[in-house]
Amino acid sequence: MELIFEGIKKAFWLLVTIDPEVMGITLLSLKVSGIATLISLVIGISSGTAIALSGFPGKKIVVSLINTGMGLPPVVVGLFVTIFLWRSGPLGFLGILYTPAAMITAQTVIATPIVMGITVAAMQQLPKKLRLQILALGATRLQMVWVLIKEARLLLLAAVMAGFGGVISEIGASIMVGGNIKGYTRVLTTATVMETSKGNFDIAIALGIILLALAYFVNLILTHVQQRERPR
Amino acid sequence: MKRITGILVIVWLLIALCGIFKISPAIGADKNIILATTTSTQDSGLLDVLIPVFEKKTGYFVKTISVGSGQAMAMGQKGEADVLLVHSPDAEKKLVADGYGVNRWLVMHNDFIVVGPPADPAKVKGMKDTVEVFKKIASTKNLFMSRGDNSGTHAKEKAIWKVAGVNYEREKWYQQTGLGMGQTLNVASEKNAYTLADRGTYLALKKRLGLDILAEGDAVLLNIYHVIEVNPAKFSKVNAGGAKAFADFMVSKESQGIIKTFGIDKFGSPLFFPDAGKQVEELGR
Structure with missing residues (x-):
């Protein structure tokens, strides 16, 4: 119990004194996971909408694959991304293994199915007649899609939160493709594991608290946006 | 509502863009x-x-x-x-x-050290020959935690078992953590087990561990x-x-x-x- 108090005290201290190393780690976590979420939003919402709105043979199989992908284990993603990015691997010429770019790649792979799966569900939940109605009012197909996305925005914001929550708390992929390099690819989760194995439990607890606070803060903003308008 | 969302999205995009430029290091390969x-x-x-x-x-x-x-x-x-x-x-x-x-x-x-519970149920404290220490832990069937991760420490431990001629496979008293040294020491401490550790990691963690150094100083170590x-x-x-x-x-x-x-x-x-x-x-x- 005493250890937890020590950790909270340490977290407070690290935050108040604006410890440069901890700040760097926190900012990097935010950047890597933020960019990965952003990319996954572009891919996930566009392809999720396309899948939800179109009918094609094997759609059920595709959707079930996406839904499985929502639970993609980060370590497995990390393993495959590592093998692809190895010098001897198919993408080795990029030379981005053990860089933040590699972490963004892996986290994008983790977040995209989450966003895509929720988008498909959100779009399919909208009444079918709405589409006909919008088209009947003279909208182009593109305009119709835009209106539908706006209609589904509450759930789509939930997709953002789920995607971001998934990657900021993820460790397996980050440590494998990033390597936990000090001042370069060390993020909150990998630093927490390292400090734990070093026996610095107070710093580990402090980093954990900062991670929780960060996730809460980001979700607070998103929830605020989501709840501005009451659902009808 | 729209404006706030718009502003937030733009701010986020800007942060992200700054990030991309700052993240890619200006160092040649x-x-x-x-x-x-x-x-x-x-x-x-x-x-x-x-x-x-x-x-x-x-x-x-x-x-x-x-x-x-x-x-x-x-x-x-x-x-x-x-x-x-x-x-x-x-x-x-x-x-x-x-x-x-x-x-x-x-x-x-x-150097490596053999650490274990202070009560030392296998009575190995003070023994000079590490091989004998391992033999005694095995014969008294006291719990031994192995790294089990192909690390240098694990290789050393396996080498000592080999010299001792002890077959530890599938023995109940022999468990593998598959974790790093620090974590393995924590597990050994919680379970009152013996383990082989490098001195540096042990010293760094010592204050939170219920483990004592029981054998040290042998050339094998x-x-x-x-x-x-x-x-x-x-x-x-x-x-x-x-x-x-x-x-x-x-x-x-x-x-x-x-x-x-x-x-x-x-x-x-x-x-x-x-x-x-x-x-x-x-x-x-």
């Missing part, structure tokens, strides 16, 4: 070195002291990947690392003999670190210049001086002993 090393060098904090000195001096950027010695050498064998700092001498010799590594230099040593350059003739992408610069630095007077005093302020005694230029046979005398 030939200035990057991948160092594959053991967890003990990182967890003890030694590399945090040595690497900034090296980077400042040479302008190289070192990507330290700290894994077990087994995995570090596997990375070398695939050409995925440029230089290795490891402590598993037999496997290292094989790596060099197979042509994957070149220029293997002795850097430093410290030497823990020797070598630096090895990955053979550039085998892998064209290996940064040979950087690897050589790092190896040269590790055996230089400057880094040997840092190693000599590292840890004294925190633990009262050094964690590693510099050995550049010595022969392995001279150690521990």
Whole structure:
């Protein structure tokens, strides 16, 4: 119990004194996971909408694959991304293994199915007649899609939160493709594991608290946006 | 509502964009070195002291990947690392003999210790011969925690069991954690088990562990670190210049001086002993 108090005290201290190393780690976590979420939003919402709105043979199989992908284990993603990015691997010429770019790649792979799966569900939940109605009012197909996305925005914001929550708390992929390099690819989760194995439990607890606070803060903003308008 | 959302999205995009530009380092690929090393060098904090000195001096950027010695050498064998700092001498010799590594230099040593519950149910305290200690733990069937992760420590432990002639496979008293040294010590402490540890990690964690040193000082327990350059003739992408610069630095007077005093302020005694230029046979005398 005493250890937890020590950790909270340490977290407070690290935050108040604006410890440069901890700040760097926190900012990097935010950047890597933020960019990965952003990319996954572009891919996930566009392809999720396309899948939800179109009918094609094997759609059920595709959707079930996406839904499985929502639970993609980060370590497995990390393993495959590592093998692809190895010098001897198919993408080795990029030379981005053990860089933040590699972490963004892996986290994008983790977040995209989450966003895509929720988008498909959100779009399919909208009444079918709405589409006909919008088209009947003279909208182009593109305009119709835009209106539908706006209609589904509450759930789509939930997709953002789920995607971001998934990657900021993820460790397996980050440590494998990033390597936990000090001042370069060390993020909150990998630093927490390292400090734990070093026996610095107070710093580990402090980093954990900062991670929780960060996730809460980001979700607070998103929830605020989501709840501005009451659902009808 | 719309405006606020818009502003938030724009702010986010800006942060993200700044991020992309800031994140991609302005360092050419030939200035990057991948160092594959053991967890003990990182967890003890030694590399945090040595690497900034090296980077400042040479302008190289070192990507330290700290894994077990087994995995570090596997990375070398695939050409995925440029230089290795490891402590598993037999496997290292094989790596060099197979042509994957070149220029293997002795850097430093410290020692392994047998730790266990202070009550010492196997009554091994004070025994000089480590092989006998292992035999006694086995014959009294006291719980022994193994790293089980192909690390240098695990290799040493297996070697000692082999000399002791104990078959530990499928024995109930023998358990593998598959974790790093720090974690394994924590598990051993919780379960009142014996384990083999490197002194540096034990000292760093000592205050939270319910484990005492029960055997030490045997010549078998030497823990020797070598630096090895990955053979550039085998892998064209290996940064040979950087690897050589790092190896040269590790055996230089400057880094040997840092190693000599590292840890004294925190633990009262050094964690590693510099050995550049010595022969392995001279150690521990």
